[in-house]
Amino acid sequence: MTRLAFIGGMYSNYHALVATLADIRAHGADATYFLGDLGAFGPYPDRVPELLIERGIAGIQGNYEESLSTRADDCHCGYTDPRDNYFAQLSYDYTFAHTSDALKDWMGTLPRTIRFEAGGLRFLLVHGSPRRINEFLWRSTSPEPFLEKLCRDFAADAIVCTHTGLHWYRALPDHRHIINAGVIGRPANDGRTNVWYALVDVDGVNLRVEFVPVAYDHHRLADEMQREHLPEPFIETILSGWWTTCLEILPAKERAAGKF
Amino acid sequence: MPSPDAPHVPLVALDTLWFQVAGTLCNIACTHCFISCSPTNHAHELLTLADVEPLLAEARVLGVREYYFTGGEPFLNRELLPILEATLRQGPATVLTNGMLLRADVCRELRALFDASEYSLDLRVSLDGFDAASHDAIRGAGVWERVMTGLRNLVDAGLNPAITVTTAAEGVATSDGRARFLELIRNFGFARPRLKVLPLFRIGAEETRTRAYEDWERLTSDALTSDDAKVLQCSSCRMVTSRGVYVCPILIDEPGARMGATLAETLRPFPLRYGACHTCWVDGVTCTT
């Protein structure tokens, strides 16, 4: 059996990253991968990449790394609502200003996808979807026939993604799987302050997914965000577990599950 | 007049399938309706569950991601709920409605469908102003009141539609106008107000309300890069009506936009010959807006 750990969007939440890496070690994972979006939302954006480099963890670019490494003007998050874009821009401008050039260049060296085989399954790691770095794969709008087509078109048995901020898993016919690992950067819009990563056990063609909740010192993160003058709605999300921004992109079902 | 040197947009992937489920039949006749729907416009007829089923089967094989239902007014179609039920078995569904026919019992049935499906069932209710006077100037006398009843029934059923507003509503495109509109939606009783602002197409009734397209408002091949093409909805959608499968939901009055009878016949590129194509391109209209 192989045990794989997947870390979704980190959003500069290095306190959560430290706690997550400790939890992964405790679970005895054979390999750990990050799925992009190291920055956004949180404070001191150099700390997450520095920690990943120091621990030698492999991973891929998210839309944030694509934007930062190419010195783009915005985060390529893919929002459509003006208020969502307003807050996304505040995050991006802060992150851009506080990320060193050396780290921006390093982000440009990250691959956009990773492929490997584990057990009898071909894994494909992507940030948004195999088609687009910022495509949102939500549970309630990613139906089975569509996901089967993605597996077919991209020759994969297990696709692992993030970008939406909400974790979910769907088993498809013929031993194929889609896993959205969620994010450790902010809570999952469920009124709980913990964050989530994904542990995947592969045994032959059998696969088992466990989403693991991670508690971390979120008060300390909120204090630091305050000190860095990051937007109040972001801090509220860290402290309450409810999303206050990026809401208009949520499908009806996911929106109904949140508070705002 | 169609332009000769039109760029061709390939169907990159059939992500979005539209159904003109009410044909061109509507219980009202708005002055800005881009396909001039009305109680007497039979250009496209209602679709039955039996009409829809084979296309759903085809869509399943092609890996369609999401389904949209429009008209006319979809709730004029007595088979709408069974059609939605069949659709939700294979993917998420969104219904575009004027909100006038949302009776309490219909809203309760929609809520039951919403809860029973693992895919999203979403509603979009269109409004055209901040109050009865401005709204009814476009939609007709008394329409605002009926929409308010429909919205109250949705609130009571615990459903949260997106409210769509065209830029025909004065000031809604500004951030002040948006804030005012969100407040209005909150006052209707929706704790999580959802607002989408849409551009207008200068075709159908809208052509006479304001003005038609000028000749320069046509696309030529050099005006369109392949990246531009990917954001146009015709690169990822098709529209089913009682008369066949059309390139997109906007051009169903153009005989040249009918591409076939089955989805399989419509997977080829389409030339952007029409004035409405110019609006799509300039305003970046996509399936998700």
Ligand code: SF4
């Ligand atoms: S805009 Fe909508 S509500 Fe108005 S006539 Fe057209 S289809 Fe009917």
Ligand code: SF4
């Ligand atoms: S009207 Fe828009 S969506 Fe339809 S064919 Fe023209 S560009 Fe494409």
Ligand SMILES: [Fe+2]
């Ligand atoms: Fe992302």
